[in-house]
Amino acid sequence: MKSFKFIDFIFIFFLIVFICVFGWQVNFKPENKLDQTYYSAVVFGAGITKSGKPSLALMYRLDKATELYKDLKVKKIIVSGKIPETIVMRNYLLLKLVKLEDIIIDIKGINTANTIKNIKKLEEVDPNFDSFVFVSQRFHLARIFLLAHKYRIKNFSLVSTDLKEVEKFDSFMMNLRETFAIFKSLLFE
Secondary structure (H helix, E strand, O other): HHHHHHHHHHHHHHHHHHHHHHHHHHHOOOOOOOOOOEEEEEOOOOOOOOOOOEEEHHHHHHHHHHHHHHHHOOOEEEEEEHHHHHHHHHHHHHHHHHHHEEEEOOOOOHHHHHHHHHHHHHHHOOOOOOOEEEEEHHHHHHHHHHHHHHHHHOEEEEEEOOOOOHHHOOOHHHHHHHHHHHHHHHOOO
């Protein structure tokens, strides 16, 4: 009988922790104002369509990075994802008149944690890469924030994209998915 009580306690404890993390994640709202010029914007992959174009969410991320670049808030744009996705991202940025030499491709950034780890390596080997703006949708930024602290990225800011049609997605499900992803990132990555 005691083991059931202990299991019940563990279940309730984890449920409370989950609810707290979910609440924090849903209410996480970083400032979109940049108080300095950063060396690079980091665009996290978000999938491509069957026709080889950026998904809607990815297009908004790329548009925001382009805006930061044209406003001289960043000097470089790092696109991170799998090989076909990063090529599509690069081509999209070129169409938006971002210079080829200002686009860096991270093909090993197959997920959020890998992208942050790759940024940390870049920060350690190249002194030019001393500041970063992480660009994604608001629901994704809480996990990016935690991972950037976990891997000790020294100077970073977070910028959320305009939601527009992405707002039509089921926000509860996106936030729920991100809550599970936060646990995965903190425990296993």
